Amino acid sequence: MDDTFPMDDLDRRIVLATQAGLPLVPRPYLALAEQLGVTEAEVRQRLARLLAAGAIRRIGAVPNHYAIGYTANGMSVWQIDPTVIDAVGARVGGLQSVTHCYRRPDHPPAWPYNLFAMVHGKSRAEVEAEVGRVATLIQAEFPGALGARDILFSTRILKKTGLRLGE
Template sequence: MLDAVDRRLIAATQAGLPLVREPYRMLAERLGLDEAEVIARLQGLLARGAIRRIGAIPNHYALGFTANGMSVWDVADDEVAEIGAMVGALEAVTHCYERPRHLPLWPYNLFAMVHGRTRDEVRAEVAGIAGLIGPAARAYEVLFSTRILKKTGLRIAA
């Protein structure tokens, strides 16, 4: 369970940390806490699984990576966890997950996002993934983004 201070801390950080030299000190001042308590509480939230990570999330569009291809793969269900872990560990893959098939129209059960500067660059990366997976990939496609949708995670109120 989250106490009131944890909830306030999550609400204060869920849109990002302040871009200053000492972000935890600034958070502490905003929340009326000690910097060490802010750090300890965040570590506790991570350890309990209440938050998954603290990290930078670059805007790939601003960095020039405007070709975004979701590669979708048809792999054997009994191999999807192993193959997914292998694909998800690749530098070119930003996220990878399993989803249910919707037969007969949708045979794909493994999804892996690849960003690139051009569609050809993304296709080349996906071809490399296909070579790595080998015959375990019975079929695959690359679905390119055509527009940017609002991307936010779960938000809680303080």
């Protein structure tokens, strides 16, 4: 089954015009409409359709966690029983403290981890405590599913953007 969403020229132009953020004006959808030569209603309808189809994930403010004091960023890595990894991933990914959650192939014995979950905090101790709470949750809700775990802390930002469509 093909999960791609067919975007026409206007959809693509809307994505290109918004992928770096909405215009910072009182009526951003009107500004986009004027830029694109369509109505404000058309921009809103198209964005709603793109959201509903999953072609775009969200429209909203994305805070710079570094600027607001969340400078300890830990990618928690987990060795999870493959028979329950999807359920564990859904549970962990749904936690407010987890901003990204991914299933990835493991490569034992050197790399036994198959679930990754990003946790941000104001200190390493805060991240470590939250990861400890996540481990306790996994152990309680999925007995026997948790193996090794670790936290990989960021040391510097190399790139901080999402996917960008080319012109």
